[in-house]
Amino acid sequence: MDTAYDNLKKGERGAWISIIAYLFLSTLKLTIGWIGASEALKADGLNNSTDIIASIAILIGLKIARKPPDENHHYGHFRAETVASLIAAFIMASVAIQVLIDAGKSFFHAHHETPDMITAWTALFAAAVMYGIYTYNARLAKKINSSSILAAAHDNRSDALVSIGAFIGIIGARLGVDWLDTLTAFVVGLIILKTAWDIFTEASLTLTDAFDLHKIEDIQKSVAKVPGVRDVPSIKARSHGNVTFVDVVILVDPDLNVIESHDITEYIEEVLVQEHDIRATHIHIEPNGC
Secondary structure, eight states: OHHHHHHHHHHHHHHHHHHHHHHHHHHHHHHHHHHTTOHHHHHHHHHHHHHHHHHHHHHHHHHHHTSOOBTTBTTOSTTHHHHHHHHHHHHHHHHHHHHHHHHHHHHTOSOOOOOOHHHHHHHHHHHHHHHHHHHHHHHHHHHHTOHHHHHHHHHHHHHHHHHHHHHHHHHHHHTTOTTHHHHHHHHHHHHHHHHHHHHHHHHHHHHTTOOOHHHHHHHHHHHHTSTTOOEEEEEEEEEETTEEEEEEEEEEOTTOOHHHHHHHHHHHHHHHHHHHOOOEEEEEEEETTO
16 A cells, blocks of 8 residues: 555646646736737636646645545545546536637627737647646556546646647637637637546546456456466456555365465465556455355
């Protein structure tokens, strides 16, 4: 379990990087968007301002998840990380709806201002920054098996795409398609909403103990190949933040003594750590053919 807590600490670094980047970019985009009259850039900046709240929620979730087990949480607080992802999804969805409403109102407005070119360069710069942060957080999430940092990475990637879309919309508006900037703001809202839905779906599945069937099959194959295991009639798994809990039933030779059966379970635990990085396994032994 010590590894899981260390990974949560590393995850906080990714959340802090996102918070600092969003603080800087939201201020930059909202200021330049207002000065340069770009609805798309202002929508993008508003998105980043709420991303700050979502990233703070993830940071808090990571800190709570690091708390050790207590009398009410015998398995620890790891799922606080997933709850944080869920909160982030709701925040993003609320912003997306507001962006869509504002863009819809602006689209039917009689006059559309042509955005200044500086707003386009600001959007392109922001896209490069966010893609760099996405790359960092995606690698970190994979390394530490963190659902909340992976959610943050998905948000980072969508923000990079949103900024690219804003850039395209601004350029189009400057070429004479004056409504394209507002249309891009509407597309920005849709992208934010889609990202929120994806994060919500993943978090909901985790909180309801859903687990990837392909991973279950791979784990079962690893257990079945352990010497002494005759069959694996039952195997279950669930995720608690960055920790995977596995419950497995194995059949062994009924003539084995307790020590020999125990040695098999220790070998299984070692295999699951090495092949799947699973460190929380409950193994039930049953005699084969009885």
